[in-house]
Amino acid sequence: MDKILEVKDLVVGYKGKNGFVRAVDGVSFDINKGETICIVGESGSGKSVTSMSIMRLVEFENGKILNGEISFKGESLTTKKADEMRKIRGSKISMIFQEPLTALNPVFTIGKQISEAILFHHKIGKEEAWKEAEKLVRLVGISDPEGRLKQYPHELSGGMRQRVMIAMALASEPELLIADEPTTALDVTIEAQILELLRNLREEKKMSIMLITHDIGVAAEMANRIIIMYAGKIMEIANTLDIFEQPLHPYTKGLLESVPKMDGQRGVPLKSINGSIPSLNEIPDGCRFSPRCPFATEKCHQEAPAMETRGDRQVACWHVDYLLEHSLLDVEEEGEISIES
Amino acid sequence: MNHSQEETSAATKEPLLKIENLKKHFSIKGGGMFNSKRKIVKAVDDVSFHIYKGETLGLVGESGCGKSTLGRNILRLQEPTEGRVFYKNTNILEQNNRELRKLRKEMQIIYQDPFGSLNPRFTIGQIIGEMYEIHGIASGLEKEAKVKEMLELVGLDPSRYHSYPHEFSGGQRQRVGIARALALNPEFVVADEPVSALDVSVQSQVINLLMKLKKELGLTMLFIAHGLNVVRHISDRVGVMYLGKLVELSETDNIFDHPAHPYTAALLSTVPEADPKLRKVRIVLKGEVPSPANPPSGCRFRTRCPLATELCVQEAPSLKEIRDEHFVACHFPLEKGQSLKEAIELLNKEKIAN
Numbered sequence: 173m174d175k176i177l178e179v180k181d182l183v184v185g186y187k188g189k190n191g192f193v194r195a196v197d198g199v200s201f202d203i204n205k206g207e208t209i210c211i212v213g214e215s216g217s218g219k220s221v222t223s224m225s226i227m228r229l230v231e232f233e234n235g236k237i238l239n240g241e242i243s244f245k246g247e248s249l250t251t252k253k254a255d256e257m258r259k260i261r262g263s264k265i266s267m268i269f270q271e272p273l274t275a276l277n278p279v280f281t282i283g284k285q286i287s288e289a290i291l292f293h294h295k296i297g298k299e300e301a302w303k304e305a306e307k308l309v310r311l312v313g314i315s316d317p318e319g320r321l322k323q324y325p326h327e328l329s330g331g332m333r334q335r336v337m338i339a340m341a342l343a344s345e346p347e348l349l350i351a352d353e354p355t356t357a358l359d360v361t362i363e364a365q366i367l368e369l370l371r372n373l374r375e376e377k378k379m380s381i382m383l384i385t386h387d388i389g390v391a392a393e394m395a396n397r398i399i400i401m402y403a404g405k406i407m408e409i410a411n412t413l414d415i416f417e418q419p420l421h422p423y424t425k426g427l428l429e430s431v432p433k434m435d436g437q438r439g440v441p442l443k444s445i446n447g448s449i450p451s452l453n454e455i456p457d458g459c460r461f462s463p464r465c466p467f468a469t470e471k472c473h474q475e476a477p478a479m480e481t482r483g484d485r486q487v488a489c490w491h492v493d494y495l496l497e498h499s500l501l502d503v504e505e506e507g508e509i510s511i512e513s
Numbered sequence: 514m515n516h517s518q519e520e521t522s523a524a525t526k527e528p529l530l531k532i533e534n535l536k537k538h539f540s541i542k543g544g545g546m547f548n549s550k551r552k553i554v555k556a557v558d559d560v561s562f563h564i565y566k567g568e569t570l571g572l573v574g575e576s577g578c579g580k581s582t583l584g585r586n587i588l589r590l591q592e593p594t595e596g597r598v599f600y601k602n603t604n605i606l607e608q609n610n611r612e613l614r615k616l617r618k619e620m621q622i623i624y625q626d627p628f629g630s631l632n633p634r635f636t637i638g639q640i641i642g643e644m645y646e647i648h649g650i651a652s653g654l655e656k657e658a659k660v661k662e663m664l665e666l667v668g669l670d671p672s673r674y675h676s677y678p679h680e681f682s683g684g685q686r687q688r689v690g691i692a693r694a695l696a697l698n699p700e701f702v703v704a705d706e707p708v709s710a711l712d713v714s715v716q717s718q719v720i721n722l723l724m725k726l727k728k729e730l731g732l733t734m735l736f737i738a739h740g741l742n743v744v745r746h747i748s749d750r751v752g753v754m755y756l757g758k759l760v761e762l763s764e765t766d767n768i769f770d771h772p773a774h775p776y777t778a779a780l781l782s783t784v785p786e787a788d789p790k791l792r793k794v795r796i797v798l799k800g801e802v803p804s805p806a807n808p809p810s811g812c813r814f815r816t817r818c819p820l821a822t823e824l825c826v827q828e829a830p831s832l833k834e835i836r837d838e839h840f841v842a843c844h845f846p847l848e849k850g851q852s853l854k855e856a857i858e859l860l861n862k863e864k865i866a867n
């Protein structure tokens with residue numbers, strides 16, 4: 173298959189008091205043409221930083237790509253000059269940002285912002301661009317596009333702002349769309365409509381999508397493959413069905429279990445993974461997940477597991493075999509686990 | 514006896530807030546590139562309901578239907594066009610600035626867009642600490658300790674006291690907003706999509722935190738969210754909005770098991786399941802959401818409602834109690850005993866018949 177994006181050993185740091193802290197620490201994955209991959213992981217695990225690195229936007233926030241290689245259709249993005257990057261951003265690769273207000277300019281109308289994005293890539297007249305903008309706004313499910321185009325970002329609801337941003341990202345017909353939590357502000361009906369739109373673009377235009385989401389339901393519906401990220405590292409990569417059928421990593425298992433179920437008991441505390449994600453300057457030794465992992469052994473606390481390939485899946489955990497045969501329940505019952513390693 | 518019911522109905526039947534005929538209309542520019550006639554957007558249009566002391570009232574509805582506007586106007590963070598909001602029997606809308614400032618301590622909001630609501634020039638220590646200073650509750654080291662305690666409570670590392678908002682991830686910023694809103698132990702909180710930007714594990718931590726505050730401190734909450742499973746989990750009652758109107762309001766189980774409004778029934782059919790094998794048929798509503806600047810005559814849902822008749826075109830249904838504590842604005846509400854599934858089938862059948 174055609175690889176459109178390849179990320180290899182990416183390390184991204186932010187300058188802190190004692191040198192760089194690594195928000196992304198050795199991440200490798202690729203995306204095929206027409207494929208949708210979803211990145212899932214807890215808040216602060218480095219999903220947005222990964223996407224901002226591909227767009228080379230981390231530099232604007234005191235961040236730095238410390239190591240690794242990002243290539244788009246075989247061309248390195250890491251070595252591109254600022255002005256070359258600007259041409260790629262928002263044309264061949266576009267991004268839907270996590271927080272709409274960061275990306276929309278408060279002093280210009282929606283119409284102006286979208287039509288500018290169109291004019292940047294198409295040689296057409298202003299009026300025509302305005303018409304195109306209308307079409308796009310309608311496509312993302314906003315009624316009365318003519319009226320809406322004349323409004324300012326603050327006059328729209330949260331969900332509308334998010335959809336305006338989606339319209340803007342699609343204006344250039346990108347080959348790779350990076351969508352960072354694109355539907356968080358949307359209700360289910362409109363979310364369904366947007367996901368449908370993205371699926372169509374994937375089919376018709378062979379657009380590749382890197383979708384960042386914390387909604388496992390959305391990932392289930394959209395992804396060809398899912399990447400599970402934790403504290404700056406990838407824990408597991410697999411086809412969507414495989415992930416749900418048989419998660420190989422304890423973290424993946426934990427994530428799947430903390431989703432509130434539509435038929436679950438109300439009012440009782442939700443299941444959640446014990447503890448919380450470590451802050452960047454307190455990354456534990458050994459496996460990063462070990463302080464929270466019910467399967468952790470001495471070895472886990474000492475040595476970090478490397479990414480290992482199993483069939484068409486990849487996983488970084490010492491005890492995959494044990495996990496395959498035991499459920500979390502066994503561990504809770506026995507109180508501890510004994511594994512020979 | 515349902516155990517969870519007992520736990521969640523710590524709520525009394527004493528209203529903490531009474532919202533009466535609340536309206537918020539915006540005047541905007543008209544459509545077309547050159548047309549500059551102004552139009553009125555009826556973002557919230559004559560909404561009345563009570564929020565009981567100690568309850569969590571969930572509020573759902575499509576994007577743009579007026580949820581945030583309703584929340585902001587109840588707190589008078591925006592001046593309503595018309596109506597009354599009674600908080601402990603005083604009409605908030607008639608209070609002067611000084612009186613209002615006192616109330617602000619008791620009534621807080623968690624904003625939908627955390628980035629837009631946090632001042633980028635201040636550290637989060639200053640942003641949250643300000644709450645204690647404005648109300649003369651703590652300063653200096655005591656303030657710092659309190660702020661750090663709040664940070665811990667929402668699952669943030671207290672050592673990030675001196676960090677600026679842009680140095681956080683999206684979900685972390687959302688939690689800063691939550692910490693700020695809860696800092697003063699408010700009595701009433703409007704939580705506008707407080708967990709939609711959060712991943713499931715932090716989401717469950719925050720929901721558990723909110724449920725704990727409710728149980729231990731009697732926190733009353735208007736919980737705006739589009740995640741129906743989350744709303745179901747946390748709410749005692751649920752209100753459903755459509756295009757500026759409250760169309761259904763009842764106890765959570767009633768809403769989810771016996772929805773009476775066709776819109777609610779359709780909405781419930783669209784919940785994505787966290788398991789690809791359970792993907793189900795969705796009732797995707799026909800037609801687009803009408804513009805709030807130009808809503809349909811009669812029932813606002815009629816252009817998309819599979820049960821609509823001539824009466825719905827002529828006459829707007831008002832919110833009525835059709836069953837015990839079950840309020841619906843529809844001429845032809847679905848019957849009780851009709852399960853959600855049956856309700857959906859009925860909708861489908863009517864669709865084919867038309």
Ligand SMILES: Nc1ncnc2c1ncn2[C@@H]1O[C@H](COP(=O)(O)OP(=O)(O)OP(=O)(O)O)[C@@H](O)[C@H]1O
Nearest residue numbers: 186195215216217218219220221680681682683684
């Ligand atoms: N400009 C910055 N300076 C310092 N640290 C930063 C900066 N931007 C991000 N970080 C840190 O990097 C880590 C990863 O952040 P990132 O935004 O990638 O998380 P995320 O996975 O997208 O989380 P969320 O789901 O909450 O959006 C976080 O701990 C965050 O605090």
Ligand SMILES: Nc1ncnc2c1ncn2[C@@H]1O[C@H](COP(=O)(O)OP(=O)(O)OP(=O)(O)O)[C@@H](O)[C@H]1O
Nearest residue numbers: 327328329330331539556576577578579580581582
């Ligand atoms: N300041 C404003 N000026 C003009 N129109 C506004 C303003 N604020 C809100 N509106 C309009 O009021 C309507 C309701 O918006 P609101 O933000 O309350 O929706 P919402 O239900 O919170 O939606 P979402 O789920 O997308 O956040 C929308 O049509 C919006 O464009």
Ligand code: SF4
Nearest residue numbers: 459462465472489490
């Ligand atoms: S390596 Fe050990 S600690 Fe890490 S996930 Fe696997 S079992 Fe858990």
Ligand code: SF4
Nearest residue numbers: 812815818825843844
């Ligand atoms: S009043 Fe008529 S159009 Fe409105 S929801 Fe009821 S049946 Fe549908």
Ligand SMILES: [Mg+2]
Nearest residue numbers: 220270682683
């Ligand atoms: Mg993020």
Ligand SMILES: [Mg+2]
Nearest residue numbers: 329330581625
């Ligand atoms: Mg809103």
